[in-house]
Amino acid sequence: MRIFDRLWQALDGRLELAPLVDFATHKVVPQHRHSWAYYFGGLTLFFFIVQVATGILLLLYYRPTSEAAFESVQFIVTRVPFGWLIRSVHSWSANLMVLAAFAHMFSVYLLGSYAKPRELTWWSGFALLVLAMGFGFSGYLLPWNELAFFATRVGTDMVSKVPLIGGWLLKFLRGGEEVTGATLTRFFGFHVAVLPMITTTLLATHLAFIQRQGMHVPEGLEEEAATRRPLRFAPNFMMREGVVWLAGLAALAALAAFFPWELGSKADPFASAPAGIKPEWYFLFMFEALKLLPAHVLGIEGELVGLGAFSLAGLVWFLVPVLDRGSRIGHRSRAFLALGWLALAYIVVFTLASMAGAFK
Amino acid sequence: MPAVHEGSVISRRAALNWLLGTSLGATLAAALYPVFRFVIPPEVAEAPVNRVLAGKLSELPANTGKIFRFGSKPGILVRTANGEIRAFSAVCTHLNCTVQYRPDFQHIWCACHNGHYDLQGKNIAGPPPRPLEAYKVDIAGDDLYVTRRA
Amino acid sequence: MRNHSFLALVLALAATVAGAAPPPNLVRPPGTHAEDTCTACHMALDDARLRTPAKLTDNDIHHAQGVTCAGCHGGDPTSEDAAVAMNTAKGFKGKFSHQAIPEMCGSCHSDASFMLRYAPNVPTDQLAQYRTSKHGQALAKGDTNVAICSSCHGAHGVLAVNDARSTVYPTRIVDTCGRCHGDAVLMGHYGIKGNEIAEYKQSAHYAALVTKNDLSAPTCKSCHGAHGATPPGVSSVSNICGTCHVTQRERFDLSPHKDAFAALSQPACESCHSNHAIVHPQDSWIGVGKDQTCGSCHSAGDSGATAATAILAALSGASKGLGGTQQRVDRVQLAGMLMDEAEVKLEDAHQAFIMAQVEIHTVNPSRVEEKTKAVLASTGAAERLAASAETEIRYRRTGLFVSLVVIALAMVTLIFKIRGMER
Structure with missing residues (x-):
């Protein structure tokens, strides 16, 4: 123990770490009947850490070319010791991360925690969710299997509908007119370099904001929070979060053991699209809605209308700290609360219905 | 207490x-x-993609053939009577039997239904509907590497 | 000029009589397209019946090679005056009678030295073969309902045989024959059922032709001959099938059936496989029961029935083993295990099974069993590989289950720890 003390003194003497420790030990987390919502952000972080770790491991064997991608994933799954586990955990953790991020976002929204002064935290969080979906979309293609290939073809095709720059965007994403090996190399670059770089920076900012501002106590729960003794961040809250992380780890182990992620069959760009092409589940609510739209709405292409509507909805969602004027003075509007429940209901219903095959 | x-x-x-x-x-x-x-890394340090070490030159005298493997699919190395080395898929195009080299015919033959292929892999007699897929052979010292087109 | 062409015409007529090549004015050098006053004039005619032949010449192989209209029909293709151009004095023959056509086509196509200039590899025995065919024999007797050259190849607008648009291209010839042979009323006059085309279309041969686009799959002409079209005689059936199905024929020749069928004047392959509706054989055909193939000659208790029972038992055992192992290996593979070795064993088993099916033709159970034992040996090896892969999967699950228990224990103790701390 003496050696740790001396190490600590050496570091503290040079870097003045005492205020940080002081901050951490005095930091408290308010307690009320909705304080369970505070754990989702940490859970998302846990899955992100798992993604980084397993992602780096997969990089040791993965090859990002159309000739070798599928074979290298097959090699990882079949020949590398525990490759099946690492790959399965990476796939499952990606999905659980998006799920945890959605839960985090909706809990924040429904409890009104986006309100001033936390606008920047909300915006950085929103951007992180978009990045997570970008991770999912780019990573989905990397095993270069049939389903991923066609889902990517459909998915990238959507951006071509964007007015004016659609054609350019399509070429930028695909690295050409079609989804080819060039797209794979590009998506690999996005997945392992571009997105991680932006995400790490943004994540650090997001976490710094939270540490700086402390936890938000939802409107109407101030009294309850005032009467209950707040939880010390270290070690009490951290240990509770530890339980949640262990639960996340257990979920990963169970899913990897009982539902190993399948490899599918190698993509053949010249084969006709197989039936039942679907993107990852977190795109389903958009995917199915776009499919339901008629070819033309008021003379405009249906898909364009749909994409426009989703962009607008996304913008409203993004700008909610500004649009919900009452929230700044602690009186959030009922309309925005209703909107949140509506969005949640829509996403849950469409995703579940699509997974149950209701849109066939 | x-x-x-x-x-x-x-x-x-x-x-x-x-x-x-x-x-x-x-x-x-x-x-x-x-x-x-x-x-x-595992024993096989690389995913076998489009190239395998199919055999040794010294183990393949003229007018013989040898079966090798591309993953789970067989290929055939043939050394013709005049010493040329060629490689083909050994999966018969008729019913997927494994073909073999017949020194007496000096060409490739499938035992299942008596399919014959010439030394370019072309189906010349019997039921096979298509030629055998040809592979590229590279000779590095004594090693014969076979590459299939992606 | 005029004199020159007249001379050429005279020479042409002389040459036709002598059986030598027609003169250059009517048949130009190979590769020169034969535009002339015949096509120019007929193209402009209102009567579709007269216009169509001229239009069809655009794609016609003869025309493209320099054979003018006059090359067959005679006349003077240099004159713009119809009375001159189509003057019988200039050798104009007009429309050919049904009977005249084979000889007319043969005047060039039977001439080996003439054909050599155009298509050295095209045979020149078509007319000779045609004369031996049922069609040719009936035509000689004055029957004008039978097929002549133009019935199958077309008169004007004849395409090369290997041109996919040609009516005699492998994928289209069945329907070409079917134009007459699918007509039960017409065929009734000749004692032919007229359902042969329909039957053939149910066959494995036709399926290979249309679904796999396997142009080597037999069509009508592969067994009956093209120009010499005749039903093969009973004794030649196994020769004909054997041209492709060599191994089966070889095994059949070893069997007691060979002599027995010959003694009964029974066709070899056809007796079990039928003639036109040759479908993919099923192992369930083997046996003397109702609707089973062997039952048409053999009955329960005879040596044939005993052999059939033994062969069927061997085959169904092997096929069951093969199917079961394949499923098991697929299942394990889908679970993410490397099953290359097992796949190789399955390929071996599959191959041995195909060879067992060939051995059926010997009707010798021990020869079939020899192959089915090889099938089971290979499936056994694949089963062992699948079993060890399954063990590996169980081992993984157990490992993960143990780690789940460990994680759960950590969670529980952590919860207790928190409780203890916050009490």
Whole structure:
């Protein structure tokens, strides 16, 4: 123990770490009947850490070319010791991360925690969710299997509908007119370099904001929070979060053991699209809605209308700290609360219905 | 009595701490063990994609053939009577039997339904509907590498 | 000029009589397209019946090679005056009678030295073969309902045989024959059922032709001959099938059936496989029961029935083993295990099974069993590989289950720890 003390003194003497420790030990987390919502952000972080770790491991064997991608994933799954586990955990953790991020976002929204002064935290969080979906979309293609290939073809095709720059965007994403090996190399670059770089920076900012501002106590729960003794961040809250992380780890182990992620069959760009092409589940609510739209709405292409509507909805969602004027003075509007429940209901219903095959 | 009680609390706490430390350590070990195993490459250090070491030149006298494997699919190396080396898919285009080299015919033959292929892999007699897929052969010293087009 | 062409015409007529090549003015050098006053004039005619032949010449192989209209029909293709161009004095023959066509086509196509200039590899025995065919024999007797050259190849607008648009291209010839042979009323006059085309279309041969686009799959002409079209005689059936199905024929020749069928004047392959509706054989055909193939000659208790029972038992055992192992290996593979070795064993088993099916033709159970034992040996090896892969999967699950228990224990103790701390 003496050696740790001396190490600590050496570091503290040079870097003045005492205020940080002081901050951490005095930091408290308010307690009320909705304080369970505070754990989702940490859970998302846990899955992100798992993604980084397993992602780096997969990089040791993965090859990002159309000739070798599928074979290298097959090699990882079949020949590398525990490759099946690492790959399965990476796939499952990606999905659980998006799920945890959605839960985090909706809990924040429904409890009104986006309100001033936390606008920047909300915006950085929103951007992180978009990045997570970008991770999912780019990573989905990397095993270069049939389903991923066609889902990517459909998915990238959507951006071509964007007015004016659609054609350019399509070429930028695909690295050409079609989804080819060039797209794979590009998506690999996005997945392992571009997105991680932006995400790490943004994540650090997001976490710094939270540490700086402390936890938000939802409107109407101030009294309850005032009467209950707040939880010390270290070690009490951290240990509770530890339980949640262990639960996340257990979920990963169970899913990897009982539902190993399948490899599918190698993509053949010249084969006709197989039936039942679907993107990852977190795109389903958009995917199915776009499919339901008629070819033309008021003379405009249906898909364009749909994409426009989703962009607008996304913008409203993004700008909610500004649009919900009452929230700044602690009186959030009922309309925005209703909107949140509506969005949640829509996403849950469409995703579940699509997974149950209701849109066939 | 209270002393005994206090002692049991302390021992309970110690047991709990021990259990916590052990189980967290075991969890960490369970997570790290696969990682350590993963980073050690398997015996076959590379995914066999489009190229395999199919055989040795010295083991292939003129007018003989040899079956090799591309993953689970057989290929055939042929050394013609005048010493040229060629390689084809050994999967008969009729019903997927494995073809063989017949020194007496000096060409490739399928035993199942008497399909014949010439030394360019072309179907010349019997039921095969299509030629055998041809592979490229590279000779590096004594090693014969076969490459199939992606 | 005029004199020159007249001379050429005279020479042409003389040459036709002598059986030598027609003169250059009517048949130009190979590769020169034969535009002339015939096509120019007929193209402009209102009567579709007269216009169509001229239009069809655009794709016609003869025309493209320099054979003018006059090359067949005679006349003077240099004159713009119809009365001159189509003057019988200039050798104009007009429309050919049905009977005249084979000889007319043969005047060039039977001439080996003439054909050599255009298509050295095209045979020149078509007319000779045609004369031996049922069609040719009936035509000689004055029957004008039978097929002549133009019935199958077309008169004007004849395409090369290997041109996919040609009516005699492998994928289209069946329907070409079917134009007459699918007509039960017409065929009734010749004692032919007229359902042969329909039957053939149910066959494995036709399926290979249309679904796999396997142009080597037999069509009508592969067995009956093209120009010499005739039903093969009973004794030649196994020769004909044997041209492709060599191994089966070889095994059949070893069997007691060979002599027995010959003694009964029974066709060889056809007796079990039928003639036109040759479908993919099923192992279930083997046996003397109702609707089973062997039952048409053999009955329960005879040596044939005993052999059939033994062969069927061997085959169904092997096929069951093969199917079961394949499923098991697929299942394990889908679970993410490397099953290359097992796949190789399955390939071996599959191959041995195909060879067992060939051995059926010997009707010798021990020869079939020899192959089915090889099938089971290979499936056994694949089963062992699958079993060890399954063990590996169980081992993984157990490992993960143990780690789940460890994680759960960590969670529980952590919860207790928190409780103890916050009490």
